Amino acid sequence: DGGITQSPKYLFRKEGQNVTLSCEQNLNHDAMYWYRQDPGQGLRLIYYSQIVNDFQKGDIAEGYSVSREKKESFPLTVTSAQKNPTAFYLCASIAFLVGGWTGYTQYFGPGTRLTVL
Amino acid sequence: AQTVTQSQPEMSVQEAETVTLSCTYDTSESDYYLFWYKQPPSRQMILVIRQEAYKQQNATENRFSVNFQKAAKSFSLKISDSQLGDAAMYFCAYRSGRGSQGNLIFGKGTKLSVKP
Numbered sequence: 001d002g003g004i005t006q007s008p009k010y011l012f013r014k015e016g017q018n019v020t021l022s023c024e025q026n027l028n029h030d031a032m033y034w035y036r037q038d039p040g041q042g043l044r045l046i047y048y049s050q051i052v053n054d055f056q057k058g059d060i061a062e063g064y065s066v067s068r069e070k071k072e073s074f075p076l077t078v079t080s081a082q083k084n085p086t087a088f089y090l091c092a093s094i095a096f097l098v099g100g101w102t103g104y105t106q107y108f109g110p111g112t113r114l115t116v117l
Numbered sequence: 118a119q120t121v122t123q124s125q126p127e128m129s130v131q132e133a134e135t136v137t138l139s140c141t142y143d144t145s146e147s148d149y150y151l152f153w154y155k156q157p158p159s160r161q162m163i164l165v166i167r168q169e170a171y172k173q174q175n176a177t178e179n180r181f182s183v184n185f186q187k188a189a190k191s192f193s194l195k196i197s198d199s200q201l202g203d204a205a206m207y208f209c210a211y212r213s214g215r216g217s218q219g220n221l222i223f224g225k226g227t228k229l230s231v232k233p
Contacts, residue, residue, distance in 0.1 A: 031219050040126075042208060042223040050218065058220070088160060094219050104150050104169075104212065106221055108162035 023091035140209030148214030
């Protein structure tokens, strides 16, 4: 089945550790996005990438890093510089270069819950 | 910058009744898209309905419909014949039109409860 997968579902991090969240899609989508969700805050954009080997900062990129070495993969690293990383992280993708609604609609993965111990 | 406001943090509806969730947005653009996403307890974001700004006709998807008032910058979601499975967080989202980066701007959400 085509879709977006995120792993792990739950992740625990100790203070000072870097952790990497995985996001993979087999939809042949061009663009991929990372959002952070906090209670009462909606979703906020961390990073996005429209093509391989290129990505841009979103509204809250500080303390995070990404890579896009393959079209289907867009991992997010939460670094020790992120002071309050406990949150729910959602990955999304879009067939950006396709016309019609397929090219305008983001589809989401199931999310990763990150907790700092 | 564009903003999206959902003024109702929580709403409640009786099963089989109709409920309307509010969303307003602020933009100076004329070309954009609007979305409603549902997030059930599983936290999976599910697309409910979408609307192109240049279309005057309101979008409908089965029991879900929108009231899109472009001049008022309002995009409310109406759920008819509410079902227990409709209980979830609902997020309104805005996306700039063609040539944009495709980013979504979300409201803070409305938590919908459905009473049996």
